[in-house]
Amino acid sequence: MAIMESEVKRIERLSSRHLLGLDGMKAEEIQLILDTARSFREIIDRPIKRVPTLQGKTIVNLFYEPSTRTRISFELAEKRMSADIINFSASTSSVKKGESLIDTVRNIAAMKIDMVVMRHSSPGAGHLLTRVLDANIINAGDGGHEHPTQALLDMMTIREKKGRLDNLTIAMVGDISHSRVALSNIYGLKTMGARVLVCGPSTLIPREIERLGVEVYHNIDDIIPQVDVMNILRLQLERQRKGLFPSLREYHNYFGITRERLEKATRPILIMHPGPMNRGLEISSNVADSEHSVILEQVTNGIAVRMAVLYLLAGGPSEIH
Amino acid sequence: MKFTKNVKSGVYEFQSLPEKLLLKGGTVIDPSQNLEKRTDILIEDGKITAVEEINESHFSGVVMDVDGKIVSPGWMDLHVHLREPGREDEETIESGTLAAANGGFTAVCCMPNTNPPIDSQEIIQYIKDRARDSLVEVYPIATITKKRAGDELAEILDLVEQGAVAISDDGSPVMSAEIMRRALEYSKMVNIPVIGHEEDITMTADGHIHEGFVSTCLGLGGIPSVAEDIMIARDIMLAEYTGGRFHVAHISTRKSVELVREAKKRGVQVTAEVTPHHFTLTDEAVRGYDTNAKMKPPLRTADDIEAIMEGLQDNTIDAIATDHAPHSWEEKASEFIYAPFGIVGLETALGLSMTKLVHSKKLSLSQLIEKFSTNPYRILGLEPPSIQKGMNANITVFDPEITWTFDEKQSLSRSHNSPFIGWKLTGKPHLVINRGKLFSSILAS
Numbered sequence: 001m002a003i004m005e006s007e008v009k010r011i012e013r014l015s016s017r018h019l020l021g022l023d024g025m026k027a028e029e030i031q032l033i034l035d036t037a038r039s040f041r042e043i044i045d046r047p048i049k050r051v052p053t054l055q056g057k058t059i060v061n062l063f064y065e066p067s068t069r070t071r072i073s074f075e076l077a078e079k080r081m082s083a084d085i086i087n088f089s090a091s092t093s094s095v096k097k098g099e100s101l102i103d104t105v106r107n108i109a110a111m112k113i114d115m116v117v118m119r120h121s122s123p124g125a126g127h128l129l130t131r132v133l134d135a136n137i138i139n140a141g142d143g144g145h146e147h148p149t150q151a152l153l154d155m156m157t158i159r160e161k162k163g164r165l166d167n168l169t170i171a172m173v174g175d176i177s178h179s180r181v182a183l184s185n186i187y188g189l190k191t192m193g194a195r196v197l198v199c200g201p202s203t204l205i206p207r208e209i210e211r212l213g214v215e216v217y218h219n220i221d222d223i224i225p226q227v228d229v230m231n232i233l234r235l236q237l238e239r240q241r242k243g244l245f246p247s248l249r250e251y252h253n254y255f256g257i258t259r260e261r262l263e264k265a266t267r268p269i270l271i272m273h274p275g276p277m278n279r280g281l282e283i284s285s286n287v288a289d290s291e292h293s294v295i296l297e298q299v300t301n302g303i304a305v306r307m308a309v310l311y312l313l314a315g316g317p318s319e320i321h
Numbered sequence: 322m323k324f325t326k327n328v329k330s331g332v333y334e335f336q337s338l339p340e341k342l343l344l345k346g347g348t349v350i351d352p353s354q355n356l357e358k359r360t361d362i363l364i365e366d367g368k369i370t371a372v373e374e375i376n377e378s379h380f381s382g383v384v385m386d387v388d389g390k391i392v393s394p395g396w397m398d399l400h401v402h403l404r405e406p407g408r409e410d411e412e413t414i415e416s417g418t419l420a421a422a423n424g425g426f427t428a429v430c431c432m433p434n435t436n437p438p439i440d441s442q443e444i445i446q447y448i449k450d451r452a453r454d455s456l457v458e459v460y461p462i463a464t465i466t467k468k469r470a471g472d473e474l475a476e477i478l479d480l481v482e483q484g485a486v487a488i489s490d491d492g493s494p495v496m497s498a499e500i501m502r503r504a505l506e507y508s509k510m511v512n513i514p515v516i517g518h519e520e521d522i523t524m525t526a527d528g529h530i531h532e533g534f535v536s537t538c539l540g541l542g543g544i545p546s547v548a549e550d551i552m553i554a555r556d557i558m559l560a561e562y563t564g565g566r567f568h569v570a571h572i573s574t575r576k577s578v579e580l581v582r583e584a585k586k587r588g589v590q591v592t593a594e595v596t597p598h599h600f601t602l603t604d605e606a607v608r609g610y611d612t613n614a615k616m617k618p619p620l621r622t623a624d625d626i627e628a629i630m631e632g633l634q635d636n637t638i639d640a641i642a643t644d645h646a647p648h649s650w651e652e653k654a655s656e657f658i659y660a661p662f663g664i665v666g667l668e669t670a671l672g673l674s675m676t677k678l679v680h681s682k683k684l685s686l687s688q689l690i691e692k693f694s695t696n697p698y699r700i701l702g703l704e705p706p707s708i709q710k711g712m713n714a715n716i717t718v719f720d721p722e723i724t725w726t727f728d729e730k731q732s733l734s735r736s737h738n739s740p741f742i743g744w745k746l747t748g749k750p751h752l753v754i755n756r757g758k759l760f761s762s763i764l765a766s
Contacts, residue, residue: 023538102654122656123540124610143658145540183540207543208534 014312018137020126021146022187030188034156036308037301043080044303053311054083060108062118063089063140064101064125069275069299070140070150074117077306086113101125102132109133115313118142136313144178144236149309150274151184153302155192157294158229160301161270166193171223172214174233174255174282175204177244181274182233186212199223200233200255203244220254220261229270232257232283248281258284268292275299333419333733335456335758338714341365341382342759343375347392347718352691353707362392364714367757372710387718387751393690394706395427395715395755397697398667399516399594400491400570400642403429403459405451406444407436412647412735414448417667418457420645420734422760424668425717425750427706428458429645430697432491433469440464440475442483449484456758460486460701465504465515469493474503481511486701489516491570492617496522498555505556505565512702514568514592519552519577520544520617529658531619535604541657544619546574553577557584560591568700569593571644573618575628582637592700593632594642597666597673598740600629606740612653612660613740616646630683639696641689643670647736665734668750668764669727669741671719675748679721686721693717716754723749725765733763 011028022030043051059078063071071087078085088108101120108116115136118126123145129137141147159165170189172182176198189196190213198205199217210216217223223230235251245251262269271283271293279285288295344362349372351357363371365382377384398421404412412420414431421429431448433439439448445461452459463485464475469492477488488508494517495501504515525544530536532543553569557580560567569581572593584591598616603623606614614620632638646663653660674693678684684692694717698705706715724747729737750762 100651100654101656120656122658124657127610128654128656143540144542180540183538206537207532209537211534212538 013315017313018126018130019148019309019313020130020137020139022148022151022184022191023146025188025191027191030152030155030192033152033305033308033312034159036312037152037156037304040307040311041301041304043307044300049080050082051080052082054078054081054314057115057314058084058086058113059115059117059310060086060088060113062108062116063087064118064120065090065141067119067141070119073299073302074140074306077303077310080303081307081310083310101128105129105133109135115310138309138313141180143180144183145180146184146187147180148184149302149306150181151188152309153298153305154185154231154272154274155188156301156305157272157298158270161294162228165189167195168228169195169197169226170229170231171197171199171227172231172233173199173220173257175235176200176209176233177204177206178236179233185231186214190214197223197227201245201251220257221264224261224264224269225266227269228267229272230257231272231274234274234276235278235282252281256282256284257287259286259290262287270294272298333763335422335454335760338364338367338754338757338759339383341380343377343380343382343384344387344392344718345377345384347387347390349392349708350687350690351394351708352687353394353695353705354709356708357687362708362716364754367714369708369710369712369714372708389722390718390720390751391686392708392716392718394694394708394717395753396425396693396717397428397430398426398643398645398670399430399640399697399700400596401429401431401645401667402434402647402663403431404647405435406447410735411649414451414455414459416733416735417645418452418455418459420667420732421457422753423733423750423762423764425671425719425753425762426457426667427715427717427753427755428460430460430462430486430701432489433462433464434492438464438469439485440467440469440480442479445480445483445485456753456755456760458755462487462489462491462516464488465490465495466500471495471497471500474500474507477507478511481513485513486703487514487516487568489518489570491516491518494518494520494522494552498559501556502559502563505559505563505567509563509565512566514566514700516568516570517552517556518570519549519556521548521552524548528619529615530607531604531621533604533622535607539607539610541607544617546576546621546625549574549618550576550580553580557581557589557591561587561589564590566590571596571599571618571642572629572632572638573599573621573625575625578628578632578637582632582635585637592639593637594640595629595633595638596642596644597670597677598664600626600633601673601677602740610657611740612655612657613664613738615657615660615662616644616664617662633678633684633692639692639700641670641674641692642697643667647734648738649736653738663738665732665736665739667734668732669739669744669746671750672725672727672746672748673741675721676746680747714754718751718753720749720751722747723765725749727764731764731766
């Protein structure tokens with residue numbers, strides 16, 4: 001099976017020590033991560049789910065924002081690779097005592113750690129870390145900016161199901177403005193040669209997004225006949241201000257993905273969602289649980305992708321045996 | 322000859338002028354009297370006593386060779402945050418005026434968002450007392466409303482009586498059109514401008530940088546240019562209706578420049594200033610999340626800069642002011658969304674303006690000096706300094722051609738939150754003279 005366009009050249013390592021986002025990442029680097037993830041995917045299904053790849057490496061999971069699945073997914077990926085891990089979340093930390101991010105991180109650095117996985121509400125928080133820390137930094141979501149491992153696991157899932165990424169039409173649906181998942185997917189998918197549509201209420205589409213090479217739609221029925229994949233975004237009620245749309249009722253009626261809507265499709269549409277879902281709002285249950293939904297496979301692939309990222313940032317085959 | 326360093330303490334301070342000082346061989350450019358010629362200036366007891374060629378051999382005082390340099394009337398920065406009282410860790414009146422002198426200014430207007438704010442005679446008196454011995458004159462701008470809260474007019478007549486030269490709630494836009502209307506109306510009685518920080522804050526609550534392609538790429542909340550434009554449009558209409566004087570602080574968008582241009586044509590009493598960073602940088606400077614590229618109004622686009630350049634050329638924009646906004650390292654070294662807005666500017670204004678405006682052939686030297694010296698005074702309704710016999714010596718001397726690198730170690734401000742550290746600039750402050758004192762810039766020394 002041809003997984004990728006053959007023109008993308010093969011490489012063995014990433015050009016950066018950090019994974020802050022997919023903006024600027026080259027196609028061969030994304031391909032390397034996805035290929036590596038595919039080979040790690042098999043470990044997850046083994047009876048004994050552990051390899052010694054990151055033995056002796058210490059990883060801190062620094063979560064300044066609540067997260068369940070991303071944190072658990074990273075933690076599992078780290079454990080599967082035999083890393084030593086420390087979990088730090090804002091609620092149990094000195095953050096409440098008013099310590100600055102830089103001081104917190106310098107203290108952690110003084111404990112000689114190798115990698116930091118960080119989630120933070122401020123865009124660019126990972127960039128700040130790279131300026132004060134020697135460790136590898138992995139962005140696990142920075143505000144409304146990027147969530148690169150989510151987009152990588154989305155791409156891995158699409159490639160698994162569709163056999164390729166190029167020449168597919170993929171729609172990001174819903175709240176584009178507040179979605180780091182959307183932005184990372186747009187960067188990554190465009191680099192890999194996909195056609196990307198965004199569809200949502202005009203008040204939830206950020207300005208000048210067309211300049212990223214995406215097509216903007218406001219009517220779900222217009223995109224359904226065109227798309228191979230629909231990535232339905234969580235309505236980020238906690239992150240947006242009031243007044244961006246009139247009511248949840250109207251949102252669901254016009255932008256919610258329902259079975260009835262999908263019946264207009266001329267070909268099977270892969271249904272994705274980064275979770276956690278607002279069932280009955282952006283996605284109806286009979287879509288989320290349908291045969292076209294790969295939402296739970298996304299979750300499994302998430303571990304493989306994160307294993308791949310950790311492995312490659314730790315130095316890849318030349319550093320680790 | 323080193324005039325600035327106190328040998329005993331090692332601290333920089335203003336130096337008394339020699340009794341007789343001859344500035345020899347400079348090019349005098351004074352737009353207030355349309356003067357542009359190479360000549361000497363004799364200063365005796367702080368007053369200009371001759372503007373003509375003077376033979377050194379018969380002269381008994383101190384001679385300073387300013388050959389190749391530009392000698393202009395002293396520069397005024399209309400928009401400075403001195404942070405005293407309240408945030409003396411970031412700047413004081415002493416450090417701020419030293420930084421101003423180091424950057425080529427002999428006067429600054431200080432904004433009232435101090436703690437407590439400049440909304441009482443006592444605070445104005447305090448500032449005047451603290452600035453008494455400075456070479457740099459400090460002109461207080463008082464608040465429009467009590468506590469800058471936007472609800473009730475401050476005691477404007479009292480404040481002006483005590484020495485306020487303008488009113489502004491800078492940083493906190495007056496959202497009520499009714500209050501703004503009354504401020505324009507009331508301030509007319511004492512003929513001072515109302516200075517507007519123009520931003521509709523109902524549109525900018527989640528904003529950190531200019532709303533556009535870069536904010537979309539960086540996932541940062543946007544500050545739309547229209548939030549500035551509609552407030553300027555409103556306040557132009559209110560100035561027109563009331564006959565009051567309205568001065569636009571730190572103009573940053575194309576539409577705003579157009580609005581001011583049209584209003585001036587109609588005869589509305591409106592003036593405008595721009596900061597050096599708004600004609601130097603675009604929002605592209607935010608990529609990488611440098612918090613020193615975060616300020617209000619935000620850095621805009623190349624198209625806005627083009628409009629600003631046109632506005633400077635046709636005098637739609639009257640003045641260049643820095644919006645010098647010192648912030649502590651701790652506050653700026655935080656996550657982008659938590660970092661405060663604002664950058665320092667007193668010591669880079671001349672270099673940036675020379676580089677981006679004069680050497681880039683947008684403005685002549687005389688036009689530049691007009692925007693840094695003559696016009697700021699006129700906006701406030703004050704007599705601008707002038708290089709004429711009988712006038713107090715209030716003079717800025719700068720080197721138009723020297724290329725230098727801005728190094729924060731040579732900054733006299735207490736804060737160094739500047740995106741221009743390490744920049745190569747052409748044109749550098751040389752020395753300033755005012756109030757019987759002299760200060761040689763230590764930039765690039």
